[in-house]
Amino acid sequence: MAGIRGAAAGPGGANLLALRSHNTALVLDLLRTAGAEGISRLELAERTGLTPQAVSKITARLREEGLAAAAGRRASTGGKPRTVLRLVPEAGHAVGVHLDRDELRAVLVDLDGTVVAESRGAVGLGAGADAVVEGTARQVEALLPETARGSLLGVGVALPGPLDHTRGMLHRVTGFPEWDGFPLRDVLAGRLGLPVVVDKDTNAAALGLAVAGEGGSFAYLHLGTGLGAGLVIGGSVHRGARTGAGEFGHQVIQLDGPVCGCGNRGCVEVLCLSAVGRGDVPEAARVLGAGAANLVGLLDIDLVLLGGRTVASAPEEFVAGVGAVLGERARREGAGGGGVPVRVASGGEWGVAVGAAQLLVAPLFGREDG
Amino acid sequence: MAGIRGAAAGPGGANLLALRSHNTALVLDLLRTAGAEGISRLELAERTGLTPQAVSKITARLREEGLAAAAGRRASTGGKPRTVLRLVPEAGHAVGVHLDRDELRAVLVDLDGTVVAESRGAVGLGAGADAVVEGTARQVEALLPETARGSLLGVGVALPGPLDHTRGMLHRVTGFPEWDGFPLRDVLAGRLGLPVVVDKDTNAAALGLAVAGEGGSFAYLHLGTGLGAGLVIGGSVHRGARTGAGEFGHQVIQLDGPVCGCGNRGCVEVLCLSAVGRGDVPEAARVLGAGAANLVGLLDIDLVLLGGRTVASAPEEFVAGVGAVLGERARREGAGGGGVPVRVASGGEWGVAVGAAQLLVAPLFGREDG
DNA sequence: TGCACTTTGGCAACAGCGTTGCGAAAGTGG
DNA sequence: CCACTTTCGCAACGCTGTTGCCAAAGTGCA
Numbered sequence: 001m002a003g004i005r006g007a008a009a010g011p012g013g014a015n016l017l018a019l020r021s022h023n024t025a026l027v028l029d030l031l032r033t034a035g036a037e038g039i040s041r042l043e044l045a046e047r048t049g050l051t052p053q054a055v056s057k058i059t060a061r062l063r064e065e066g067l068a069a070a071a072g073r074r075a076s077t078g079g080k081p082r083t084v085l086r087l088v089p090e091a092g093h094a095v096g097v098h099l100d101r102d103e104l105r106a107v108l109v110d111l112d113g114t115v116v117a118e119s120r121g122a123v124g125l126g127a128g129a130d131a132v133v134e135g136t137a138r139q140v141e142a143l144l145p146e147t148a149r150g151s152l153l154g155v156g157v158a159l160p161g162p163l164d165h166t167r168g169m170l171h172r173v174t175g176f177p178e179w180d181g182f183p184l185r186d187v188l189a190g191r192l193g194l195p196v197v198v199d200k201d202t203n204a205a206a207l208g209l210a211v212a213g214e215g216g217s218f219a220y221l222h223l224g225t226g227l228g229a230g231l232v233i234g235g236s237v238h239r240g241a242r243t244g245a246g247e248f249g250h251q252v253i254q255l256d257g258p259v260c261g262c263g264n265r266g267c268v269e270v271l272c273l274s275a276v277g278r279g280d281v282p283e284a285a286r287v288l289g290a291g292a293a294n295l296v297g298l299l300d301i302d303l304v305l306l307g308g309r310t311v312a313s314a315p316e317e318f319v320a321g322v323g324a325v326l327g328e329r330a331r332r333e334g335a336g337g338g339g340v341p342v343r344v345a346s347g348g349e350w351g352v353a354v355g356a357a358q359l360l361v362a363p364l365f366g367r368e369d370g
Numbered sequence: 371m372a373g374i375r376g377a378a379a380g381p382g383g384a385n386l387l388a389l390r391s392h393n394t395a396l397v398l399d400l401l402r403t404a405g406a407e408g409i410s411r412l413e414l415a416e417r418t419g420l421t422p423q424a425v426s427k428i429t430a431r432l433r434e435e436g437l438a439a440a441a442g443r444r445a446s447t448g449g450k451p452r453t454v455l456r457l458v459p460e461a462g463h464a465v466g467v468h469l470d471r472d473e474l475r476a477v478l479v480d481l482d483g484t485v486v487a488e489s490r491g492a493v494g495l496g497a498g499a500d501a502v503v504e505g506t507a508r509q510v511e512a513l514l515p516e517t518a519r520g521s522l523l524g525v526g527v528a529l530p531g532p533l534d535h536t537r538g539m540l541h542r543v544t545g546f547p548e549w550d551g552f553p554l555r556d557v558l559a560g561r562l563g564l565p566v567v568v569d570k571d572t573n574a575a576a577l578g579l580a581v582a583g584e585g586g587s588f589a590y591l592h593l594g595t596g597l598g599a600g601l602v603i604g605g606s607v608h609r610g611a612r613t614g615a616g617e618f619g620h621q622v623i624q625l626d627g628p629v630c631g632c633g634n635r636g637c638v639e640v641l642c643l644s645a646v647g648r649g650d651v652p653e654a655a656r657v658l659g660a661g662a663a664n665l666v667g668l669l670d671i672d673l674v675l676l677g678g679r680t681v682a683s684a685p686e687e688f689v690a691g692v693g694a695v696l697g698e699r700a701r702r703e704g705a706g707g708g709g710v711p712v713r714v715a716s717g718g719e720w721g722v723a724v725g726a727a728q729l730l731v732a733p734l735f736g737r738e739d740g
Numbered sequence: 741t742g743c744a745c746t747t748t749g750g751c752a753a754c755a756g757c758g759t760t761g762c763g764a765a766a767g768t769g770g
Numbered sequence: 771c772c773a774c775t776t777t778c779g780c781a782a783c784g785c786t787g788t789t790g791c792c793a794a795a796g797t798g799c800a
Contacts, residue, residue, distance in 0.1 A: 014389055014392055014393060015419075015420065015424075015786085015787060015788085016389075016755090016756060016757055016786065016787060016788090017756090017757095017787095019384055019386075019389050019756095019757065019758090019786085020756080020757070022384055023384060023757090023758090040777090041777080041778075042776095042777075042778090049385075050385065050758075050759095051758065051759060051760085052777085052778075053758075053759065053760080053778085053779080054385075054757085054758050054759075056778065056779065057757090057758080057779095060779090076766080076767045076768065076775090076776080076777095077767095077768090077775085077776075078767080078768055078769080078774080078775050078776065079766075079767060079768075079774085079775040079776020079777060080765065080766045080767055080775080080776050080777040080778075081766075081767060081776085081777075082776085082777065082778095083777080083778085162703070216611055217610065217611055229668070231668075231669075233603075233608070238603070238669070239670070240587065240669055240670020240671065241586055241587055241670055241671065241672050242670055243670070244667075244670040245668065245669050245670035246668070246670075247667035247668060247670075248667075248668060250667060251664040251667060251668065252623055252660050252663065252664060253622055253623055253624075253625055254623075254624060254625045255623055255624045255627075255641075255657070255660060257625075262702055262703075263702040264698075264699070264702065271625075287625070290622050290625060293622065294621040294622060294664065295668065297614075297617030297618075297620055297621060298599070298601075298615065298616070298617060298618060298621065298665065298668070299601075299608070299610055299615050300609070300610020300611055300612055300613070300614040300615035300616075300617075301610065301611065302611050329634070332632055332633040332634065333532070333632075385757085385758055385759085386757065386758060386759090386784090386785055386786055387758095387785090387786095389757085389786065389787090390785085390786070393786095393787090410748090411748085411749070412747095412748075412749090420787075421787070421788060421789085422748085422749075423749085423750085423787075423788065423789080424786085424787050424788075426749060426750065427786090427787080430750090446746090446747080446748095446795080446796045446797065447746085447747075447796095447797090448745080448746050448747065448796075448797050448798080449745085449746040449747020449748060449795075449796060449797075450746085450747050450748035450749075450794060450795045450796055451747085451748075451795075451796060452747085452748065452749095453748080453749085
């Protein structure tokens with residue numbers, strides 16, 4: 001449930017401005033969800049709980065600001081036909097950057113989440129901080145057409161490894177010690193002269209999926225060179241107190257099991273990846289499923305989405321294997337309906353970059369703490 | 371932060387009434403936290419982000435309604451001294467009932483959370499639905515003095531086992547099949563003529579701890595005849611989509627381990643309880659710690675609280691054992707500060723009953739979805 | 741003792757929010 | 771062509787928190 005927060009600090013006293021922006025964001029989010037098809041004022045009123053008149057005022061403001069526009073009218077049901085409103089996607093843009101170990105992907109998206117432009121570069125995290133900052137900055141600048149410059153909200157950057165989302169600082173990136181404690185957000189913001197937000201790749205991917213329409217609460221499990229998770233609870237990304245949530249890979253599911261790179265024994269990651277290494281995909285899926293089942297039971301989420309290169313190499317087998325474990329669990333508990341559904345996450349290889357862009361777009365729609 | 375919701379259904383359009391109750395709840399919560407010592411208007415303004423004048427209006431309403439009162443004044447700092455306000459605890463009461471396998475505890479608490487009256491009965495869940503409903507009703511009625519009747523908010527009932535918090539229905543209670551699908555909330559509400567709320571014992575305990583001052587996000591792990599958890603995220607209890615969250619005990623931490631009562635293998639519960647049965651408390655604590663570490667990593671919570679009869683039998687050993695596992699984990703990750711703190715939960719044997727009462731009191735203060 | 745100063749906190753006027761009442765606009769159906 | 775239905779905006783309204791102003795109640799210096 002999205003919280004309403006006042007402009008002031010503290011535990012959330014809400015003034016009229018906060019109320020206005022809350023309701024505006026709600027309406028904008030419904031407009032966005034409706035897509036090109038549009039949505040009528042009365043429908044907006046029903047779905048927000050506001051009166052039609054309030055919606056009229058809000059949408060009038062949005063049209064003045066260029067964020068909304070009329071989009072034809074519905075068939076009449078015996079009276080004046082409803083005029084349909086839609087979001088004007090090109091009223092805002094954001095850049096999303098996916099910094100990975102060996103490459104860099106950048107996308108320019110509009111308010112709708114549509115990718116307007118994209119580019120890839122060979123600059124990986126291994127190139128070092130200065131080179132990556134400079135490479136990223138150039139790639140971002142190259143991506144921006146004149147038309148988008150005025151409506152640019154900022155740049156979102158997603159990368160692996162633990163980091164401080166709030167302060168935009170990296171803790172460390174496994175395998176690249178020189179990044180320890182690097183203040184990526186501030187450095188990049190200074191270089192570009194634009195607002196920058198930094199987050200873990202799994203969180204960005206999860207945010208992208210949430211905005212793209214995966215409702216409720218779900219977990220995005222990313223199995224690539226490592227194993228991590230992005231958690232969405234009630235429509236917004238759960239990051240935890242120190243923005244370190246989602247440490248799914250180093251969940252222990254085999255006490256005193258084989259040693260993991262993290263120093264512990266029997267982590268899901270080491271079990272899963274070693275099974276993949278042996279070519280035993282069913283066992284990898286079973287192990288992943290066990291971890292997912294623990295997560296599902298703990299948080300009572302609605303959906304599990306799988307992604308990452310390793311999953312992409314054998315998607316059906318992973319979905320089936322994880323689904324089998326979750327189904328077994330549901331059967332034991334007697335919950336009807338066959339358990340929590342498992343799917344491959346949409347978005348593919350560009351999903352993280354698009355999600356990173358959503359770090360700046362989503363707040364407009366009341367996601368991501370407004 | 372608690373969300374603000376309009377009176378209407380739907381995804382949360384907020385009107386002025388919602389705004390008012392939101393801010394009122396915020397002020398009430400600060401008054402409650404301040405306790406008998408009280409808090410001044412200006413302090414309330416600072417901590418809510420509202421203007422002093424708004425706070426004056428809100429507190430004037432609260433004083434009219436009898437919920438707040440003046441409580442002396444501060445020393446002057448060179449001008450007119452601040453008048454201190456406090457909550458009037460006896461302006462509202464709630465009953466909390468803890469239904470357990472072999473006994474029933476009931477408490478009457480005021481707005482402050484102070485226990486005004488308490489009682490125990492021998493009616494356990496095994497006595498069957500009709501007997502328990504009747505026994506509970508009589509015990510609740512016996513607990514109510516004339517003075518509290520007018521200010522009674524309702525009755526909160528906490529009991530073990532999976533249930534539907536929203537609808538107040540039990541799914542099943544392990545060992546007592548006759549409870550399957552029993553609509554406890556509606557039956558008891560009909561019998562008593564009072565609002566009734568039903569929740570899992572672990573959630574009630576966690577809510578009680580959250581209201582009692584445990585800030586931020588924490589997990590309450592209850593180790594008694596079973597093993598469960600109550601999760602508090604950002605100050606409010608996380609129940610999940612089907613209000614089934616907190617299935618901590620059947621988290622698998624030993625793939626293909628010993629068979630658990632739930633039908634799975636290697637659950638924390640079976641490992642932990644069998645270690646306890648062998649008298650091997652250190653091993654039980656280590657296993658519990660492994661489960662807790664998984665939880666901490668996944669959600670990035672601030673604190674782990676332990677409770678339940680088994681923990682009470684050897685509190686220091688459990689705290690030390692769990693703390694050791696969490697400390698080890700923190701050291702591996704290089705996080706300074708020595709990891710997430712572990713403590714024994716306050717509240718003791720009456721904690722669940724008090725928490726159950728908070729199911730009705732907490733909404734006044736903006737906890738529990740307002 | 742008296743006066744200037746500081747700080748608190750209530751009263752009154754105000755701007756802005758969603759709501760209500762009402763009427764114009766724009767269709768349908770007989 | 772006209773009665774009817776439905777949409778939707780204008781105007782007045784009630785309520786919110788905010789701002790301007792002033793009385794109240796202290797402190798501290800002369």
